[in-house]
Amino acid sequence: xxxxNYIQENREEVLRKLAVKNFHNTELIHEIISLxxxxxxxxxxxxxxxxxxxxxxxxxxxxxxxxxxxxxNEIKEKTAGLKRENKELANTLEVxxxxxxxxxxxxxNIPHESVKPGKGEEDNECLFEEGSIPETQEPASxxxxxxxxxxIIDFNLGSKVSGAGxxxxxxxxxxxxxxxxxxxxxxxxxxxYEEFQPPLFVNEESAYGTGQLPDKEGQMxxxxxxxxxxxxxxxxxxxxxxxDVILKEEQLPVKNVAYSSCFRREAGSYGKDVRGLNRLHxxxxxxxxxxxHPDRSYQTLEEMKDHAAGLLKKLxxxxxxxxxCGGDLSFTSALTYDFEVYSAAQKRWLEVSSVSNFExxxxxxxxxxxxxxxxxxxxxxxxxxxxxxxxxxxxxxxNNQTEKGIRIPELLVPYTGFEMID
RNA sequence: GGAGAGGUGGCCGAGUGGUCGAAGGCGCACGCUUGGAAAGCGUGUAAGCGCCAAAAGCGCUUCGAGGGUUCGAAUCCCUCUCUCUCCGCCA
Numbered sequence: 001x002x003x004x005n006y007i008q009e010n011r012e013e014v015l016r017k018l019a020v021k022n023f024h025n026t027e028l029i030h031e032i033i034s035l036x037x038x039x040x041x042x043x044x045x046x047x048x049x050x051x052x053x054x055x056x057x058x059x060x061x062x063x064x065x066x067x068x069x070x071x072x073n074e075i076k077e078k079t080a081g082l083k084r085e086n087k088e089l090a091n092t093l094e095v096x097x098x099x100x101x102x103x104x105x106x107x108x109n110i111p112h113e114s115v116k117p118g119k120g121e122e123d124n125e126c127l128f129e130e131g132s133i134p135e136t137q138e139p140a141s142x143x144x145x146x147x148x149x150x151x152i153i154d155f156n157l158g159s160k161v162s163g164a165g166x167x168x169x170x171x172x173x174x175x176x177x178x179x180x181x182x183x184x185x186x187x188x189x190x191x192x193y194e195e196f197q198p199p200l201f202v203n204e205e206s207a208y209g210t211g212q213l214p215d216k217e218g219q220m221x222x223x224x225x226x227x228x229x230x231x232x233x234x235x236x237x238x239x240x241x242x243x244d245v246i247l248k249e250e251q252l253p254v255k256n257v258a259y260s261s262c263f264r265r266e267a268g269s270y271g272k273d274v275r276g277l278n279r280l281h282x283x284x285x286x287x288x289x290x291x292x293h294p295d296r297s298y299q300t301l302e303e304m305k306d307h308a309a310g311l312l313k314k315l316x317x318x319x320x321x322x323x324x325c326g327g328d329l330s331f332t333s334a335l336t337y338d339f340e341v342y343s344a345a346q347k348r349w350l351e352v353s354s355v356s357n358f359e360x361x362x363x364x365x366x367x368x369x370x371x372x373x374x375x376x377x378x379x380x381x382x383x384x385x386x387x388x389x390x391x392x393x394x395x396x397x398x399n400n401q402t403e404k405g406i407r408i409p410e411l412l413v414p415y416t417g418f419e420m421i422d
Numbered sequence: 423g424g425a426g427a428g429g430u431g432g433c434c435g436a437g438u439g440g441u442c443g444a445a446g447g448c449g450c451a452c453g454c455u456u457g458g459a460a461a462g463c464g465u466g467u468a469a470g471c472g473c474c475a476a477a478a479g480c481g482c483u484u485c486g487a488g489g490g491u492u493c494g495a496a497u498c499c500c501u502c503u504c505u506c507u508c509c510g511c512c513a
Contacts, residue, residue: 039471040471040472040473043471043472043482044472044473044481044482046482047471047472047473047481047482047483048481048482050481050482050483051481051482053493053494054481054482054494056493056494057440057492057493057494058440058441058493058494059493060440060493060494061440061441061493061494062440062441064440064493065440072493073493075493076493077493078493079493079494080493082493083493246468246469367469367470369469375469376468376469
């Protein structure tokens with residue numbers, strides 16, 4: 001969430017920039033500011049009262065020690081009213097604080113100045129495109145047909161055992177998954193990231209920390225009995241490592257990478273766009289996360305963007321990079337680059353990665369700070385998929401189909417141990 | 423799942439109702455000392471919120487979390503949580 005002081009001191013600027021994200025709730029901002037005013041007043045009163053109570057308590061202690069029990073008891077009576085008053089003030093303060101936090105959670109992150117306004121997907125700006133659209137022999141098969149033909153992914157079995165959106169990978173399909181995961185991890189490690197294997201279930205605090213709660217509640221599975229959430233992305237456990245942490249400045253940047261399964265309810269539409277691997281309830285992803293000094297976070301974002309691009313290049317997939325417009329930017333992000341690969345048989349672009357700078361929005365929520373010379377400051381958090389598997393697999397299958405079978409990209413062969421799926 | 427012991431500052435560790443944000447030590451920073459270093463000596467060493475233009479200063483909160491008792495809680499009571507030891511179960 002945004003910092004209160006920042007909102008207060010830059011009210012007009014905040015409103016102007018949020019408008020880029022199609023956020024026009026001026027009233028909310030004003031309400032927050034006036035509620036904070038009320039908070040300060042209440043706290044001042046409470047603090048003064050508590051100071052007085054502390055003084056009286058000290059006095060009573062001294063009097064008892066000197067054996068002046070009578071005087072002590074007289075003062076004691078004075079404290080009764082004060083106590084009642086304080087309890088009330090404390091309650092008021094708590095209500096205000098809670099309400100303030102709730103309101104603050106409704107304010108999205110401020111977009112970076114390079115973000116252009118726009119309604120949605122259609123207004124995203126294409127920054128870069130590389131690789132040629134492959135010429136597949138007609139008729140080119142979509143991946144769900146290829147998956148069946150070569151018996152490498154079984155959607156029906158998944159439906160039987162779990163439900164739609166939970167496929168089985170088998171044989172060379174399973175090996176391909178494992179190869180991609182290893183490849184992505186190795187590339188990240190070579191780029192200086194530390195590998196983590198995170199828990200796949202997180203508690204409520206963590207879900208709030210990275211912003212899945214309260215705004216995206218319906219997207220996560222929820223194990224109510226134990227109050228745990230299966231992670232929708234490794235970003236959640238990996239970033240939350242640093243919840244309530246004050247790092248030393250020289251520890252920055254923190255570079256972490258994690259492979260994990262991801263779980264998403266995604267109660268969405270059905271049809272061609274979500275067929276096969278296009279949208280799943282469970283999928284695999286390698287996620288990179290960085291925690292960086294505010295002065296260098298945009299440099300880092302570029303570095304992470306290049307990392308993701310490098311992976312696609314090595315897999316020889318045609319891809320493009322989009323800079324999301326205000327309307328398509330997520331609630332918590334300041335700037336996001338989306339990566340899409342071209343799927344030859346489906347004749348459309350598929351999103352395979354999203355690289356974002358959250359600036360201090362997540363950090364403020366989870367009190368992630370760093371300390372150099374002066375006071376502790378909020379750090380910046382960034383993350384990106386590097387990469388998400390299912391659509392990569394879909395594109396690999398479709399783009400690399402030949403009469404003899406599906407050709408594995410050269411750089412991946414050491415990981416798969418085979419050159420063809422046939 | 424059962425029984426017991428614990429959770430104190432960056433770390434170790436003292437503290438069982440009053441002046442304790444907390445002894446002592448380690449670490450770290452600065453200074454003195456030294457030709458230089460070590461040792462030694464001295465000083466400092468949490469975060470958040472508020473008052474203040476700001477600094478200084480002051481006030482409030484924080485000893486796993488939440489609640490309670492009390493004029494006053496790190497210290498007493500209750501609930502939760504985590505860690506350790508033993509037993510049970512188990513990949």
